Amino acid sequence: HNRTIIHLDIDCFYAQVEMAKNSSLRNKPVGIRQKHIIVTSNYPARERGVGKLIPLTKALEKCPDLIVINGEDLTEYREVSFKVTDYLKKFSTKVHRLGFDENYIDVTELVQCRLNQFQGRLFVGYLYQNSNTVKAQACDCNCRLRMIIGSQIAAEMRQGLWNVFSLTSSGGIAHNKMLSKIVSGLHKPNLQTAIYPEDTLDLLHSLELRKIAGIGSATNNKLQSVGITTVKELSTLPLAVLKTHFPTPQACTLFQWCKGIDDSDVVAATKPKSIGVEDSFSRCCTMIASKKRISDLIRHLLSRLVDGCEHPQTVKLTIIKHDRSSYKRESKQCSVPSTFYSTKDTDKKCSIILDLMMNLLRKLVDIHKPFRLRLFGVTFTNFKDK
């Protein structure tokens, strides 16, 4: 148990960014809207029954005085999110962003430094309590001390995020990533929880499968179909049995996770080489219909330009013509003009790319003759560093 990993999750992130800007919102119910959905709400709103991802009309029925803020432009949230990560890098070079509002920080080195000058202070925040009367034996690798120091560092980080950005966060401290994320969800908001390695199985055995990050609905459904609903049940399955239900790498991961083993390193996610979307259909025969389909693709694609991929330099259009003899993909690409970067307006970004795509389409298809297409794809590549 030589590592110390902290998982930090900013509480109701979009809502808090708004509250940080306007402190009069703090004690009022606030919901962040995208289209007709409330995507995040602050805790006063949650107390009034306005949870995450509920329709706007339903939210207003439950809480007529809900303050609704349009959160469709992510620019500001993205900026705050990267500033938070930069701040956390003061504690360690190993920081892994998970979406806009979560970070894993490997503080092993910092803990090691402080271990030498340890003053015997105690935990900050909660410690996960083993509910069994028969306690697991304390490990003698010094990991208990590392968790105590880790909890002190997590408290400093959270205090810092409050002082600098007026953001509260919830934290988890453990000896691996998987556990740190699980325990950070045990006490929220604005609280933190640590766990001793020896209490790992006790915690895991109390959980439903979905509490483990990485077990998504597809994996969960598959396990349910073979009668596995809890982590405890999963841990009884031999690896060979798991391999009959899942591809080998996934079977091995599940086999380890349910025993609390996660050797994955905290490393920054690497930037993808390209981000693209495709849509196939039986026929598309007019420029008007093509424009509509391509426009929808672009809108969807723009929402995926996050985490250092905001500045693609190249955009590519792919098509498949309806042709009984072949399903050949054809594509053409062009560079993205600087006007795309300078505007923050999503509609404008969309129309800039749409114009480029329609030009490329005219090069791929002779529009003066009848045509029939069965697929469009739009792909951004060649991402520029900030």
Ligand SMILES: [Mg+2]
């Ligand atoms: Mg969060």
Ligand SMILES: [Zn+2]
């Ligand atoms: Zn240990």
